[in-house]
Amino acid sequence: PLFVDFKDVWLAYNDELLQQGQYAVEAIDLQVRQGEFIAIVGPSGCGKSTFMKLATGLRMPSHGRILIDGQPVAGPLKISGMAFQAPSLLPWRTTVDNVLLPLEIVEPYRSQFKQKKAEYRERACALLRKVGLAGYEDKFPWQLSGGMQQRASICRALIHEPKMLLLDEPFGALDAFTREELWCILRDLWTEQRFNVILVTHDLRESVFLADTIYVMSKSPGRFVVRREIDLPQP
Numbered sequence: 001p002l003f004v005d006f007k008d009v010w011l012a013y014n015d016e017l018l019q020q021g022q023y024a025v026e027a028i029d030l031q032v033r034q035g036e037f038i039a040i041v042g043p044s045g046c047g048k049s050t051f052m053k054l055a056t057g058l059r060m061p062s063h064g065r066i067l068i069d070g071q072p073v074a075g076p077l078k079i080s081g082m083a084f085q086a087p088s089l090l091p092w093r094t095t096v097d098n099v100l101l102p103l104e105i106v107e108p109y110r111s112q113f114k115q116k117k118a119e120y121r122e123r124a125c126a127l128l129r130k131v132g133l134a135g136y137e138d139k140f141p142w143q144l145s146g147g148m149q150q151r152a153s154i155c156r157a158l159i160h161e162p163k164m165l166l167l168d169e170p171f172g173a174l175d176a177f178t179r180e181e182l183w184c185i186l187r188d189l190w191t192e193q194r195f196n197v198i199l200v201t202h203d204l205r206e207s208v209f210l211a212d213t214i215y216v217m218s219k220s221p222g223r224f225v226v227r228r229e230i231d232l233p234q235p
């Protein structure tokens with residue numbers, strides 16, 4: 001079954017731009033199957049961030065329609081988890097408390113948070129162990145390296161078991177060794193849990209290593225999304 005279905009989607013950021021026919025993305029047709037890992041590559045300004053905003057319901061299309069998990073998107077989606085280039089952990093919270101954050105906000109976890117805090121904490125710690133952060137649960141972000149903070153951010157994006165993980169250049173700021181280690185961690189988590197992933201990246205090697213399908217987004221004239229399906233050796 002399809003998980004993401006964009007049908008002829010256009011977005012102008014405001015009415016003035018709409019009247020001028022200035023669209024940030026145009027005529028996007030894109031389908032993602034359940035459990036698929038896709039990467040979107042393309043030059044700066046071609047519309048990758050805009051695509052992400054549409055896929056999470058942070059922006060509504062000017063024309064066209066978007067279905068996520070069979071439902072029309074009507075507002076910000078709670079079934080998704082996100083991580084960005086900057087890890088953006090809250091500095092006054094420990095690693096584990098940062099990871100727990102979505103469980104304090106998103107139902108059905110939110111209403112049980114007080115009673116189940118110990119159980120949730122153990123779950124967060126288990127996820128942190130998987131990404132190699134055992135022993136750092138009670139440290140603060142400033143006590144972690146950039147790569148460690150990024151690992152914690154990925155745990156935070158996954159703790160509420162989202163159906164979709166959106167990653168916008170998550171490894172861009174890391175050194176090559178840490179980056180490749182995190183690729184492997186992400187691929188292991190994905191192989192185990194089969195959430196959908198949409199990864200925006202400038203790194204072609206990263207997209208080839210991780211994704212089932214790579215979309216190349218181009219800037220002008222049409223900003224059409226071109227699908228390039230590649231056969232990957234199975235891990």
Ligand code: ADP
Binds near residue numbers: 049
């Ligand atoms: P990136 O290339 O990593 O997407 P940008 O510098 O293009 O980063 O964009 C950073 C933020 O500024 C994004 O949230 C983007 O939507 C917003 N932005 C980009 N271009 C404009 C613009 N012309 N007017 C207003 N906001 C913009």
Ligand code: ADP
Binds near residue numbers: 050
């Ligand atoms: P990318 O992520 O690929 O760098 P963006 O989605 O940020 O591209 O931008 C696509 C186009 O939309 C660019 O021309 C950018 O300037 C414009 N844009 C992005 N955000 C805004 C915004 N908030 N307001 C107006 N224009 C924007």
